[in-house]
Amino acid sequence: MNTESYQPLTLMDFAEPESSSMWQAINDDVMGGESQGEPQVIDRQLHFQGDISLANNGGFASVRARGQHHDLSAADSVLIRIKGDGRSYQFRLYTKAHFQGSRIAYATSFQTIDNEWLELRLHFSQLQPVFRGRTLSGPAFSPADVEEMGFMLVDKREGPFKLVVDWIRAA
Template identity: 25%
Template sequence: MSRFKELWRASITATKKALTWNAEDLIPPSEKYIFRFNSMEELKRWHLYSDSEYGGIFSGNLALDLAEDSKWRLNRSGFCGMRSKKFNGFIDLDAYDTLALKIKGDGRSYISTIYTENWVNSPGQQEDNSWQAFVFVPKDNWYIAKIPLDQYLPTWRGNVIDADLEMNPSRIVGMSLSVNAEGGVPGAKSGPGDFKVEIDWIKALRTE
């Protein structure tokens, strides 16, 4: 068979496949698992800054005071968090509009953070961009919290940035969940004391 005929047949085959493609094959699934807290290997993907155990449990005690002999002198206390380790590359959530977490907890308000690639490439600015939203965790019952990505606000070290910025969901480098003794959604438990939240999974959803 001549080289021309081989190319011609290959072209015809490719054209037939293209004509039989279903548009749904080009659309990502309506949901995408990001984390499933069902194994020790999965937990190793996170840095935990409090007591933790198998099963995705995040717990501890919040205190507003520091011992007089403490070497730390903080303006803000009563804060604890857990953060995922750096991804190998990026998580691309450009096809999705909502982050969902299956959680069970203590009636407190937690802070969900998404970290994206830094838009500033300079030696003095190496931290990832952070986008934060409050999530309420009802007490004692499993609950699926859904947070639209456009509700995440740009922040710098816990403070909201007063600027017209948009998240780039195709360049996500990490996530975290944290708790603060003060602040949160109205009606949520606050103040010093014990806290505990269990996490089953984190997903990205396409709801629109």
């Protein structure tokens, strides 16, 4: 790929009012846990915040933007501008790939610095296929078929959390 001629493609900038309704929470309550996390778009930024609980074998919170249709085959990475709380989060992309009847996530982790804006490049080569908390050996990530994107906190540490996302781009 000739990166000099490729202009980053904005996947999400949260300026449009409908961007708020695209984001949905999927927390550990789907399996009996008690963690809470929710997405809100405030001042053109996504705020993913809540509280992680380890009760009932819980310990994760996530948000996903559904209804995405991106061909990212001209890119090799995703750029994100985020402000976190010092915790480690996952960025996830979803394609048409399924395992045991459910969608596979392609995930990579990133570390935040408490209350500091960071611009991070997450290379597609870092993405690992994940299904319900376990890493799979395949299928390989297909950048031409991105249908959803999201963030997940799964560090097994109880307490409040907050991640603010300014934008998401492909590069």
